[in-house]
Amino acid sequence: MSPEAAAGVARRVVVAGATGYLGKYATREFKRRGYRVRALTRSVERLEQPGPFTAPAISRGDVDEVCVAEVTRPETLEPLFEGGVDILFSSVGISRQRDGLTFEQVDYQANRNLIDLCVETGVRKFVYVSMLGAEQIAHLAITRAHERVVADLEASGLEYAIVRPSGYFSDMGAVLDMARRGRVLLVGDGTNRFNPIHGADLAAVCVDAAEGTERVVEAGGPDVLTQREVAELAFDVVGKPVKVTVIPLWLAHGLARGIGLLSRQFGDLAEFIVTAGEVDGVGPARGETTLRSYFESLA
Numbered sequence: 001m002s003p004e005a006a007a008g009v010a011r012r013v014v015v016a017g018a019t020g021y022l023g024k025y026a027t028r029e030f031k032r033r034g035y036r037v038r039a040l041t042r043s044v045e046r047l048e049q050p051g052p053f054t055a056p057a058i059s060r061g062d063v064d065e066v067c068v069a070e071v072t073r074p075e076t077l078e079p080l081f082e083g084g085v086d087i088l089f090s091s092v093g094i095s096r097q098r099d100g101l102t103f104e105q106v107d108y109q110a111n112r113n114l115i116d117l118c119v120e121t122g123v124r125k126f127v128y129v130s131m132l133g134a135e136q137i138a139h140l141a142i143t144r145a146h147e148r149v150v151a152d153l154e155a156s157g158l159e160y161a162i163v164r165p166s167g168y169f170s171d172m173g174a175v176l177d178m179a180r181r182g183r184v185l186l187v188g189d190g191t192n193r194f195n196p197i198h199g200a201d202l203a204a205v206c207v208d209a210a211e212g213t214e215r216v217v218e219a220g221g222p223d224v225l226t227q228r229e230v231a232e233l234a235f236d237v238v239g240k241p242v243k244v245t246v247i248p249l250w251l252a253h254g255l256a257r258g259i260g261l262l263s264r265q266f267g268d269l270a271e272f273i274v275t276a277g278e279v280d281g282v283g284p285a286r287g288e289t290t291l292r293s294y295f296e297s298l299a
């Protein structure tokens with residue numbers, strides 16, 4: 001326990017990305033552990049609504065303060081650091097957003113804005129969420145953006161922790177949705193293995209990282225599965241026969257390249273989705289919630 005915690009003084013944390021799947025759980029976990037939580041959002045309404053795939057609504061009791069600002073516009077971020085901040089947690093990044101911005105502008109530059117302000121205002125520690133196995137997919141735009149943040153943090157002089165998760169249960173929820181509709185699309189033959197993790201379990205890992213001394217924290221869930229096994233589990237839970245359509249990798253890469261000619265960002269996103277169908281992503285099992293229990297709660 002830190003000296004502040006022992007003295008009963010709440011440590012002050014900013015959660016950037018608080019409207020997102022992981023950010024909502026992280027906001028609640030920091031609060032549960034006695035932090036003074038300031039959530040950064042560009043929409044109070046989105047913060048207060050439940051997110052997709054069980055991401056919880058953030059109620060007044062889950063936060064001490066809400067700061068409405070644009071993380072991509074550093075000139076709006078001054079109030080975020082008013083009165084001092086001990087820890088900055090960031091899970092800011094593009095997943096389902098369609099703002100017309102690139103990974104470089106959001107996943108890299110927005111987090112870079114936060115690093116600069118942390119250095120300027122004397123924040124003690126930065127906890128950043130990157131990804132597991134970045135070295136296998138270093139050529140992708142999303143990975144380059146994340147790993148530039150990591151490199152900047154290493155050079156910043158701040159205390160930091162990099163959380164490297166496997167896939168999230170939110171993405172598995174999308175597989176359950178397809179199974180409900182009767183057919184799951186798989187990119188590649190679906191034999192690559194990974195161990196996705198529940199947002200609440202990962203949030204606990206993130207707060208542990210904020211409190212610990214490890215600089216790199218890899219994390220996955222309790223079940224190591226292939227993409228095909230995830231699809232089969234989803235069909236089993238919704239009680240439908242297994243129907244899988246495989247999009248061969250050569251075709252998927254071709255489609256991603258075609259999309260890239262129309263929109264660089266959508267092309268980069270498509271290339272990321274296709275590549276996720278090729279590589280393994282198994283991290284230390286730090287989550288406890290099984291994918292079956294999660295699917296059952298959704299179904």
Ligand SMILES: NC(=O)c1ccc[n+]([C@@H]2O[C@H](COP(=O)([O-])OP(=O)(O)OC[C@H]3O[C@@H](n4cnc5c(N)ncnc54)[C@H](OP(=O)(O)O)[C@@H]3O)[C@@H](O)[C@H]2O)c1
Nearest residue numbers: 017018019020021022091092093095097130131166167168
């Ligand atoms: N999904 C996975 O399997 C996985 C695996 C490993 C790592 N990650 C990484 O984990 C991080 C969090 O993922 P997540 O699933 O929690 O993502 P998410 O639900 O999309 O949340 C992302 C957060 O970033 C914010 N954001 C995105 N674009 C923005 C913009 N233009 N301006 C301001 N804020 C913006 C979102 O705010 P709004 O709600 O206002 O859009 C949201 O708060 C991401 O960096 C992702 O790459 C994900």
